[in-house]
Amino acid sequence: MQHSDIMPLDSLANQTFSVSQITGQIKKSLEEGFSSLWIKGEISNLTKHGSGHWYFSLKDSGAQLGAVMFRRQNQQVRFDPTHGMEVTAHGRISVYPPQGRYQLIVDQLLPAGQGDLHLAFEALKEKLSGEGLFAPDLKKKLPQYPSKIGIVTSLTGAAIQDMINILTRRFPQTDLLLLPVKVQGEGAAEEIAQAIDVLNDRNDVQVLIIGRGGGSLEDLWAFNEEVVARAISRSTIPIVSAVGHETDITISDFAADLRAPTPSAAAELVVPERQELILQLQNTAGRLQKDILFKVQKHEDRLKAITRSYALRRPELIMNELSQHLDMLGDRAARSTKEKANALGTALENLSHRVEALNPLAILKRGYSVVSNSKGQVVRTAEQVKIGDRLNIRLSDGELETDVQNLKTKKK
């Protein structure tokens, strides 16, 4: 039988199982029924094994529960648990089949006082989460280039100085509005919440950083209070929560639009790096110039092609069209890109000369004329003409009608 098939209890009654089979069933049902829980108790029989794992019992006056905390998890524990200590442990129940023992696999261990805070934290988190306060679609987008940033924190301590230094170095185009508050102790949460409201009543900041430097769970507690979470949630200004160190997670972090691991990290998140931005703008400018030259070049090539195919038939039209393009290309491309404009100007001049040369009217201006007969056919040789024919002579500024009186053919 597979462990994964849990039988309904009533179907177990009339069957015989092997010990392994029933232990598998029990393991499965315990593990599914107690997959995540907080348990308060006193530590006893603590053994820190050479493998790095911790084995102990949690007990109270009426019962005890075997527990194991593996090395990976117990490395995160920030106090030294000892025999007799009151603790709060988080974990899941599992069964160790070879000994037929059930035990708590601990993944978080806290001293009892902290454990209470932790339970309060979990309860508030669950409550607010249930209300949808942390919903991803409520998260507001941070402005990329805020002109003013509001900072809600204590003015004493390194955190504020770090943030100012980073913001000034990265992007001095952003103004800062500091709102000093108590960040720990009695009344801190209320001050933080009020500060968020006050900044929301103003119309000048585009993003808020709320936070403080590192401290104990108790020190950071104001940021786990409901009033703060509510103020964050009703803020129309996007808020970055930056409380303590990387490993400290607060209710503020969940309620905020963005969590920064530290106050310094928050300062880096809310503004771009000026030098980087300048480089980026330079690159964009370079790319735009290259692109437009390419486009002009393509257009020029097309013009050449058009000129070749139409010039003989429609010289005047082409001239007009071309002079328009000349104006446009010469003038406007020149303004974007001087260097290319010179080359382009020369190319276009050549082009216009070529078209000019193809224009019969231009040729007439130079003193040549076009002779046609009464049928309108252009006369190219004397052999096409007899004495007495009426011919039309086209000059640059008019036409002549003449009769042929004399005719001499060149000897070939």
Next chain:
Amino acid sequence: MKAENKSFETLMGELEALVSKLEGEELNLDDAIQYNEEALELIKVCRERLGKAKQKIEKLTQNSDGEWEAETIE
């Protein structure tokens, strides 16, 4: 609105819109040159802004009447 009166964020937004127009659409040369000029002008203005550093740091505190007042610090 003139470029000087626009926020940096607005200018960068306009620039991004122009660049994506220039790179994304099949434009006639007329429009392409027009947008290109505008984009290069915006880049110039943005870079000028980035050259100027005039950060103001203020502190907001409540006076005796309970009103919030900003005072410049440092």
